Amino acid sequence: MTTRAGFIALIGEPNAGKSTLTNYMVGAKVSIVTHKVQTTRARIRGVALEGDAQLVFVDTPGLFQPRRRLDRAMVAAAWGGAADADVIVLMVEAHRGVTEGVERILEGLGDIGQGRTVALAINKIDKVQAEDLLALTKDLNERYSFAETFMISAERGHGVDALREWLAGEVPEGPWLYPEDQIADLPMRMIAAEITREKLTLRLHQELPYQLTVETENWEERKDGSAKIDQVIYVVRDGHKGIVLGKRGETIKAISQAARLELEEFLDRRIHLFLQIKVRPNWLEESERYSEMGLDFKDGN
Numbered sequence: 001m002t003t004r005a006g007f008i009a010l011i012g013e014p015n016a017g018k019s020t021l022t023n024y025m026v027g028a029k030v031s032i033v034t035h036k037v038q039t040t041r042a043r044i045r046g047v048a049l050e051g052d053a054q055l056v057f058v059d060t061p062g063l064f065q066p067r068r069r070l071d072r073a074m075v076a077a078a079w080g081g082a083a084d085a086d087v088i089v090l091m092v093e094a095h096r097g098v099t100e101g102v103e104r105i106l107e108g109l110g111d112i113g114q115g116r117t118v119a120l121a122i123n124k125i126d127k128v129q130a131e132d133l134l135a136l137t138k139d140l141n142e143r144y145s146f147a148e149t150f151m152i153s154a155e156r157g158h159g160v161d162a163l164r165e166w167l168a169g170e171v172p173e174g175p176w177l178y179p180e181d182q183i184a185d186l187p188m189r190m191i192a193a194e195i196t197r198e199k200l201t202l203r204l205h206q207e208l209p210y211q212l213t214v215e216t217e218n219w220e221e222r223k224d225g226s227a228k229i230d231q232v233i234y235v236v237r238d239g240h241k242g243i244v245l246g247k248r249g250e251t252i253k254a255i256s257q258a259a260r261l262e263l264e265e266f267l268d269r270r271i272h273l274f275l276q277i278k279v280r281p282n283w284l285e286e287s288e289r290y291s292e293m294g295l296d297f298k299d300g301n
């Protein structure tokens, strides 16, 4: 049997639906999703099978104009993911069309896309009318020479099978890159930290989600089959600590419970989750925080 395998980088503006598509392709939640921009911070690989092909989807942070060190490291990670991939899929939101952000990404693709297969996936088609889609497809294809255009709804799974089948034919012949039963290559402690960060992002407002990070500090397997997980939430200000705690600790309690339930479902066992909040005014400038997130600190220079 000739097998095929390759990396498929999903790139696009923040919120385009890259993580939603990754999860749909994998058939499990390997990357966190929120309605807020800049949810994904590092490259997350999720594995899917299509016939004899193993498709390794590389979910990347959204591409935007970076201001802080963290932003720059995220954007560098996204372009790095594209540069290492066999196929690049640019995801554009159907209802937003060609924004300035999309224009900038098309410029970037002028270099990175050279000699690589680049496809266009117009996502969230459930939000627009068919005639708008045709106009957008035409417009984007006049601006860049995409190998193929797909119209999809990553959330509902519309058009996704056609994309997966096409990708299976595009990745090179070769042995599979991961064992057959592996769905992600993120360490469990990192997935666990991401789940907690998702719950924090969903519950907290304004800048706060962007100014915190979560790390799994300790993971203890217990004899009864359960696991005890200790995590630290780093925030930059005392005031933020108060907000994360909430009145009488209600906010952190709700976050902890939501994260624990999802972890239990993911791991199919009982979890004891302990969250601690630490005020660390400078964590956004600490290289160790970046390596914990899977980012290159130097990229932020």
Ligand SMILES: Nc1nc2c(ncn2[C@@H]2O[C@H](COP(=O)(O)OP(=O)(O)OP(=O)(O)O)[C@@H](O)[C@H]2O)c(=O)[nH]1
Pocket: 012, 013, 014, 015, 016, 017, 018, 019, 020, 021, 032, 033, 034, 035, 036, 037, 038, 039, 040, 041, 060, 061, 062, 063, 123, 124, 125, 126, 127, 152, 153, 154, 155, 156
């Ligand atoms: N209506 C609709 N919403 C979608 C679709 N795909 C994704 N979404 C929503 O769009 C939002 C952003 O989705 P994500 O998958 O987190 O987007 P992302 O591109 O990974 O975002 P970043 O990680 O911030 O770059 C979430 O609220 C999703 O539920 C879709 O096909 N239709």
Ligand SMILES: [Mg+2]
Pocket: 018, 019, 020, 031, 032, 033, 039, 040, 059, 060, 061, 062
């Ligand atoms: Mg994402």
